[in-house]
Amino acid sequence: MLTRQLLRYRLDGDRLLPRWLKPTPAVLQLAEDLLAFWKGGIGRMRGELDEGESAILHGSRQMLVGRGLSKVLTDACDFGDPASAEALRARALAASFARLRQPLASSDEHRAAVAAELALAPEALADGLYADLPDRAVLAAVPAWNATTLIARCNLALCQGLLLGASELRVHLRDRERGIQRRLLRALARRRLCAEVASADGGGLYLTVSGPAAVLDQRSAYGMQLALWLPALACATQWSAQVQVVPPRGVHAARMELDQSLGLPGDLALLDWVPPELAAWLEQLPAKLPGWTAVDPEPIVLPGGQVVLPDLALADGQRTVAVELFHRWHLVQLRTRLDQLRAGLLPGLIIGVDRGLSRLAEARPLLDDPLIATRGFQFSDLPSARALAEALAR
Amino acid sequence: MISLRFQDGTLLLDGLPEDGGPLAGLCVWDARVRLHRAAALHYAAILRRLHGKAEYRDEARAYAEVVLAEREPRPMRHYQRAALEAWEGAQRRGVVVLPTGAGKSYVALRAMLACRRSALVLAPTIDLVVQWATDLEARLGRPVGQYGGGEKRLDDITVATYDSGILFMPWHGNRFGLIIFDEVHHLPSGVTSQTASMCIAPFRLGLTATPERSDGQEGRLDDLVGPIVHRTRIDELEGEFLASYQAEVVEVAMDPDEAASYTAHRAQYLTFLRASGVQLSGPTGWQDFLAAAGRDPRGRAALRAWREQKRLARASRAKLRAVWELLREHGGERALIFTDDNDTAYEIGRQMVLPVMTHHTRPAERRAMLAAFRDGSWPVLVTSKVLNEGVDVPEASVGIIVSGSGSVREHVQRLGRILRPQQGKVAVLYELVSAGTAEGFTSERRRSHAAFGENDWRDEAPPAPRPPPPARPC
Known part of the structure; x- marks a missing residue:
């Protein structure tokens, strides 16, 4: 993403308007020059390439634009480690x-x-x-982008740089396809972001995305997570978003609007990102739970539009069971979910209750609910295979 | 009954009326979880409001009482005792300002002994984290956890970088009853402040030699840590608890060809600035210069001229010869050579075949360089910024500032590197300034401090200690 000095935007009242890079002939030429320069530099050292590039940047009328393009391009280049001296x-x-x-x-x-x-x-x-030193690192590979791709990626990097000062992202996802909805929601959860989810007319979703402490104005802790989620959102084909952003050179929050018409490039690797601790757990699962495999959980839409996104789904070839995990701060949600289970709204769901939550006095009556005995299990951090196996057997 | 729980660097509060009741102003309603939420920072204030006035259950606290003992207790110096007493008198929340080398870490150790709670020390660099961990392990005779630089060990006493603190506070922000911020002037900036706001520690100690910040954000320390409770200046300790020192400005005349080049390049960029109405000293001066340079070929030439005149002033041939002369003059003494930029540091390293330590230096090689410096086998070390703060090199007695910023803090910290007391030591700090260049103004700016015989730009008397605190439920 672009650094603070490279962010180009203007404020219009309470609106923040990024200065999108447009593929004008001059900008296209600059992007092409940079791509050609770096592609021709494979095998050469970074220091001399940086020096050579400055001739292109200084020769351009748009130095800040050039620096932004260069940053995005060189961040994606692959440099070998210089030999130790x-x-x-x-x-x-x-x-x-x-x-x-x-x-x-x-x-x-x-x-x-x-x-x-x-x-x-x-x-x-x-x-x-x-x-x-790093300036002796040899350029090994340059991404196979053309000028248009580089410009689009620069616009994405501009957006991400601005999102570092964001507190909340309101998204209208118009894509009706369950697959992309599911992957986006999963990507949110894996980044420890909070989302209020509601179904929208036409099969889409409304999402209000923020971090747990966003209500306390600790926005920047989540700005990075929001910035990393944006390329995942851009994988959708129909979406729009409103963001409250405190600009880097400002004090008050301003509104930034984004949508698919900007052509921001999506990133499937970020859409399907798995945190390392979860990746390790999933890797061990087949050995510990023979016959079962982890599959992508489907969002469950309840009457009234509420959407439940299970944390996991396990399949054994004949059936798929969704698993939702309740942590210490999910007391209210656990109470609601038990009511919904009792009403028969979530037939394929089993629930895990964190031991920290189980210890709360208010949670004890809930744990005595017969539903917990038939559809529940307890866990710490991540569910154990044994607890899951027992719950699945029930 | 009101209950408190820790979640992701915040406190969730259950059982409060909609308006927050007794905790109004400290928490907000979070509709997403249908509970009140407060910053973890407010933990102590919340307990004080609830204690004896409402029934509550504290499920947030996960820190332990720990009994610590110093292996070889030693008497505190008078100013260390005064600092500790002032901090205790301020409900164990506040900032202690002591010169570099005056023993701030010993005040911290005594604060740990007094609090008897699991404690976290945050420091800005890996080198400082390693130094703190080694020192605490030796003094306390117990393992000390370390977080950062590839280490991830939590213990009752843990040391971490600020950067690691930002990452682990959402998970472990309730595990420490005392948090110590070394070089606390770093804390108010941006995300770093969240290491303080996402932690419930009721007891907080900030340590610094220079709390003032050029952006004026030091006022935030009041909320995040506490007020300044004690301040001792360098000149109060010189000769007794700090080494005696001399600070000498050495004007270096450039060679004629470089002087001419400097003058020409400087005139070129100044002419452009005047013509384009750009004021570099303004808040957006540099951005304006870049923007103007991008619009005009003369501007791009001016930008190149700006770089060249800066390079000449920082690292002229004459300056590098002066460095060599000083090394010859102080042969056998431990010398630190400071530069403003990495390029100059490596230029000196290459030309004089000297070790250079910058942020590019790998951790193992850094440790080896510091060890060789301390044992005297490599008695000269060139560095740009990484040794500005904290790292303990008591043997250093000569500092040579080849170039630097106008920051008073940086200059005082660099002086501090050579002030650790040793028998009979008289430290000397040389500041090389290219004669007839803008470096003269920069040098004047950074020397406006009592340590250099001038009035401190924001020197102030320490505040009166607060009255003893009420009974603590923490």
Whole structure:
């Protein structure tokens, strides 16, 4: 994403208007020049490429735009690690400090004497002493983008940079396809974002996305998560969003509006991102729970439009069972869900209750509910295979 | 009954009336979970309001009482005792301002002993985290947890970087009763402040030599940590508890060709600034310069000229010769060479075959460089910014500032690096300034502090200690 200095926007009353990069001939030319320059630089060192690139940037009338394009492009480039120079450094410094006990008249003489001791030319010593700095990293690969793609990615990076100051994102997802809805909701949960979800006319969803502490104005803790979720949202084909953003050079929140017409590129890797601890748990599941595999949970729409998104779904080839987990702060939701189970609204759902929640006095009457005995289990952090197996068997 | 629970760096409060009742003003209604929610920071204030006035159950607190003992107790210096007493008198919340090298970490240790609660120390860099952990383990004779730089061990006493604190506070913000912010002037900036607001620790201690910030955000420390409760200045300790020192400004005349080049480049960019009406000193000065440069080929040339004159002033040939002369003059002493930028640091390193430590230096090599500096096998170390703060190099007696910003804090911190007392030590700080350049103004700005014989720009008397606190439920 773009850094603060590279964010281009203006304020119009309570609205924040990003200065979208348009594919004008000048901008397209600049993007093409940068792409050609970096693609032609494979095998060369970063430092010399940065220096060479500055000629393109300084030659352009839009230096800030050029820097933004360059940032997005080089962030996506692959640089190899420069070879370590630590061994040479250790030998050279040992020799240098031995000679510094009786220093020579000039640093040139000193360097020449140290180089001679190492059987190197003074220039070779100076060049090799810190040859493992990042500017010596060799460019290995450049993304296969064209100028239009680079411009679109720069606009996405602009948006993400602005979202770092966001407190809440209101989304109208018009895509009716359950698959994308499910993946977007799952991506939200995996980023520890909170969402109020309601069904919209025509099969879409309304989402109000924020972090747990957003009501307390601790927005920036979630700004990064919102920024990382945006490329997932952009995978949808029909959506619009309103964001309250405190701009980097401002004090008061302003409204930013986004939708699919901006052509922001989606990122499937971020749509299907799995946190490392969950990935490890899922990897162990088939061995610990033979016959069952984890599948994507389907959102369940209740009468009245409320949407329930289970945390997990397990399938054994014949049936699919959804699993919803209730943590210490889900007392109210657990009470509601038990009422809904009792009313027969969620036939394929079993529920896990965090032991921290079980210990609450208010939760005890709920745990005595017969539904817990037939449809529930307890867990800490993540459900154990044994508890799941027992619940599934019931 | 009102119940408190910790969730994701916040407090969830159950059993309150809609308007928040006794906790009005400290919490808000969160419709998403249909409960009241408060910042974890307000934990102590919430308990004080509820204690003895309402029935409540505290399920938020997950920190332990720990009995700590110092392996080899030593007497506190008078100003350390005064600082600790002032902090205790302010309900164990507040900021202690002591010069670098005056033993702030010992005040922190005594605060831990006094609180007897699990404690978290936050520091800005990995080097400082390692230093804190090593020191605390040695003094307390017990394992100390470490978070950051690849380590993820929590213990009753844990040390972490601010960056790691931001990441783990949503999960572990209820596990510490005392939180100590080393170099607390970092805390008010942006996301870093959330390490304080997402933690329930009722007892809070901030440590710094220089609380003032150029953006004026130091006022936020009152809410996040507490008020400044004690301040001792460098000149009050010099000679007794800090090494005696001299600070010397060395004007260095550039070689004629470089001086001419400097003058020409400076004139070129100043001419452009005047013509385009850009004021670099304004709040958006640099942005305006970049924008103007982007619109006009003369502007782009002016930008290049700005860079070149800056480079010449920072690292002229004459300056580098002066560095070498100083190293010769102080042969055998431990010297730290400071620069404003990495390029100059590496230029010196390459030219004089010296070790350079920057943020690019890998942790293992950093440790090796510091160890070699301390044991005297590599008695000179070149650095840009990473040694500005905190890292303990008591053997250093010579500081050479080749270039720096106009920040008073940076300059005082750099001086602090050579002030750790040692028998008979007289430290000397050289500041190399390119004669007849803008560096002269920068140098004047950063020296406006009592440590350099000038009035501190915002020096103030320490506030009177507060009255003893009421009974603490924490």
